[in-house]
Amino acid sequence: MPGQTLTPRESAILAAVERRLSNPEIASELFISVRTVESHIASLRRKLGADSRAELIAAAGERREASVRLPDTRFVGRETELAALAALVDAHRCVTLTGPGGVGKTRLALEFAARRHGDRSPIVVELEHADPDDVVPRIARALDLEAVTGADVTASVAYALASHPYLLVLDNIDRVGPAVQAAARRILRDAHDLRILGTSRTPFGDDAEHVFALEPLAVEGADAPAVTMFLDRLSAHGVPPTAGERELAARVCARLDGLPLGIELAASVSRHLGLEELAARLERDFAALDRAAPRGRHRTLETTFEWTWDLLEADEREVLCRLAALPRAFDVDLATAVTHEGAEGVLLRLLDHSMVVPLGGTPRRFRLLAVMREFVRARTDAATIREVLERHAEYHERVAAEFIAHARTDDSREAVRLSARLCPDVNAALRWALAARHPTARSLATSLAVGVEQYGSDVDSVRSISMAARDGRVRAEADARELMLLGNSIAYLDMPLVDELAERALEIADDDASRLAAHHLAGLAAAYLDRGPEALEHLAVAERLARELGDPWQLGAAHQMRGVALRGASLDDPAAAMAEFDAAMRAYAIAGDAMHVNNARFMMASVAARTGADAERAARWAAECVDYATRAGNAHELAHATLVQQTLGVPDAAAPLEELTGEFRRLGDARCLTRCLLLGADRAEGAAAVALLEEALSFADSAGDRTHQMAALTRLVEARRAQGDEMGTRLALGRLDALSGAEAAGA
Structure with a gap:
């Protein structure tokens, strides 16, 4: 009452x-x-x-x-976990919720207890500040058992818990794990209907224990639980977000890896800083995530992680510091390479401590949450970090070189998946090697270049290869073949740079093999820059040398680049270009490079679609390219084929134009992105068409793509004129005049 x-x-x-x-x-x-x-x-x-x-x-x-005391804040985003926990509690007598500090273990356990699963009455026992000898007495006090001198308290607790279907929640077991194990073993023996639900960063290790690893809240998707929680907490703190701030909120949640405590702290801090400034500060570090209350281990992320850090043994701290120095996720082999042989066991212990989290995949990969990584790096000396990054670069130099040795002839889905996994790691290693002037930079750059060309690019990797190609040390040490590999991979993005590499390759070529590479690269640069006659001269030399050296792959490459030159405006011979692409396909097939066979077929389809001479055959070739790319799992080749389908207006194209445009942005393929934008402009009107043409021109400018610069400018003249924009029309005409001469502008 x-x-x-x-x-x-x-x-x-x-x-x-x-x-x-x-x-x-x-x-x-x-x-x-x-x-x-x-x-x-x-x-x-x-x-x-x-x-x-x-x-x-x-x-x-x-x-x-x-008596189950819940926070006043709304419980968000864990309904699936609640259902999974209910099933586990039904099936297992002892369940432990594990996960890193701040992931929400206590909140989930209390929510579960408060909702009274079935007929089970909850009994909550807080063990954060308990000593080992105090575990059983705390349970007894929660049961309102009176202490009796000389009595067996554990027996009394077991007897009491056996009288009714109870749910015993033991919160924050970490520091008293062995005592909890001993008590649970005896109590469960006598209390057959009892269920124990524990929360801990580390399982306490009993045979009856079933571990439920709690992950941070998801940050991806329109209704991501992490973002929903953050927006809710912002409103609770009196700073409801505007409609335009949702993207900022998603950035904050992604930076915090969806960690609920981090989200709570960020929402609290946003009262003082505002969402935009908070997001900017979090990009640098997490120092702003502090609050006056509550005091204790949940006041900041640092105090939360220190609670676990203090429990680690010396070898666990050492290995964790080295893993935190890695730029990205890692598997067991990489972890061993940057630590020491036999470190696998320490890694598994760190997983048990929830200091490292699994990502899945085969082989299994792991990472530190961003907030945890920064906490550990702050406790790692600079010399250790440099040593780890050096080992990381040397490890990936070796792994990447072994992988690309077979890349030209292995287009299996497994190889494509491995390339997608290796590419970001090699990219990170390359960027460090360039900054540190480490000798692995050249090898990493050429390996990454082959992977990008063969299995599909991404914009970050292409930019890293461009950085390497501009690096004076790399360029001075690279031979003609290596310069050719670098040039091939950045032809999507920066043709003036490819032209520079070609000049350097021609200067240093000193035997037939290097002259073949140099003339191929020079022919490629001239072809894409629409210097047709010059391209044919270089490619004739490359073809002759390829035949003399018995190199069918280089022969195919020479034919393919000749086709590129012949389809350009300066030569404009589509029939001859198609014949060269057909010859390229045959040579690539002899070399065993199915991907480049498909790439040459795509170019045939592209020429046929552009000229409109044989739309039916172009559509058939494009469909064959889609089938190949889908089987191989090659996203870049699939995008190429889809671009032809969109050009032809195929109703069941593999992807809509807007999605395709986004894909070419991700791939870093400026040339095909420009084509998509031009195609979109053809289907748009007024200001929308002008905006797409301006963007297409910008990409064509940055890539040095003269053909598409002219196409974009010609259409801009017409689009600006149609809008009645005389000044914009004159500016576009002036640029067209400067680029291609008075005749084109006059027309």
């Missing part, structure tokens, strides 16, 4: 009633008379408004449920 409190003795008697003990049994347990028990029960009925013993039992359960 409101305002009524129970005395300690009344609480103990009510707990005994809940356990279905009779009055004599209660008197015996508490060493009091039956008359005293009856008197206390009468008082309990009055205070709790219970007319019968059954109502007293129900009131006891309600009081226990009410």
Whole structure:
């Protein structure tokens, strides 16, 4: 009843009633008379408004449920985990929620307990500040068991818990794991209907324990739970976000890896900084995530992680510091390479401590959450970080070189997947090697170049290769073949740079093999820059040398680049270009390079689609390219084929134009992105068409793509004129005049 409190003795008697003990049994347990028990029960009925013993039992359960103290904030994004936890508690007698600090283990356990799973009455015991000897007494106090001198407290606890289907929640087990293990083993032996739900960064290790690893909230998708939680907390702090701030909120949540404590802290700080400034500061570090209350290990992320850091052994800290120095995720082999042989066991212990989280994949990969990584790096000396990055670069130099040795003839899905996994790691290693002027830079750059060309690019990798190609040390040390590999891979993005590499290759070529590479690269540069006659001269030399050296792959490459030159505006001979692409396909087939066979077929389809001479055959070739790319899992080749389908207006193209445009942005293929933008402009009107043409011109300018510069400018003249924009029309005409001469502008 409101305002009524129970005395300690009344609480103990009510707990005994809940356990279905009779009055004599209660008197015996508490060493009091039956008359005293009856008197206390009468008082309990009055205070709790219970007319019968059954109502007293129900009131006891309600009081226990009410004792589960939940935060006032809304519970967001864990309904799936609640359902999974319910199934685990049904199937297993002891379940431990594990996960890194701040991931929400306690909140999930309390929510589960408060919702009273089935007939189970919750009993919550907080163990954060417990000593090993205090574990069982704390459970006893939660059960309102009176201490009796000389009694076996564990036996009393087990007896009490056996009387009813209880859910015993043991929160923050970390520091008392062995004591919890000993107590749980004995209690579960006697309390057959009991379920134990623990929370801990580290499993306590009993045979009966079933571990449920709790992950951070998802940050991807329109209704990402992490973003939903963040927006909710912002509103609770009196700073409701505007409609335009949702993207900022998603950035903040992604930076925090969806860690609920980080999201709570960020929402609290946003009152003072605003969302835009907070997002900018989080990009640098997490120092702003602090608050005055509550004090203790949840005040900041640092205090949360220190709680676990203090429990680590010396070898665990050493290995963790080295893993935190890595730029990206890692597998066991890489972890061993940057630590020491036999470190696998330490890595597994760190996983148990929730300091490292699994990512899945084969082989299994792992990472540190961004906030955890920064915490550990702050405790790692600079010399160790440099040593780890050097080992990381040397490891990937070796792995990448072994991989690309077979890249030209292996177009399997497995190879494509491995390339996608290796590419970001090699890219990170290359960027470090360039900054550190480390000798691995040249080898990493050429390996990455082959991977990008053969299995599909990404914009970050292409930019890294461009950085290497501009690096004076790399360019000075590279031979003609290596310069050719670099040039091939950045032809998507920066043709003026490819032209520079070709000049350097021609200067240093000193034997037939290097002259072949140099003339191929010079022919490629001239072809894509629409210097047709010059391209044919270089490619004639390359073809002759390829035949003399018996190199079918280089022969195919010479034919393919000749086709590129012949389709350009300066030569404009589509039939001859098609014949060269056909010859390239045959040579590539002899070399065993199925990907380049498909790439040459795509170019044939592209020429046929552009000229409109044979749309039916172009559509068939494009469909064959789609089939190949889908089987191989090659996203870049699939995008190429889809571009032909969109050019032809195929109704069931593999992807819509807008999606295709985004894909070429991701791939870093400026030339094909420009084509997509021009195609989009053809289908748009007014200001929308002008915007697409301006963007297409920008990409064509940056890539040095003269053919598409002219195409974009010609259409811009017409689009600006159609809008009545005389000044814009004159500016476009002036640029067209400067680029291609008065004749083109006059026309």
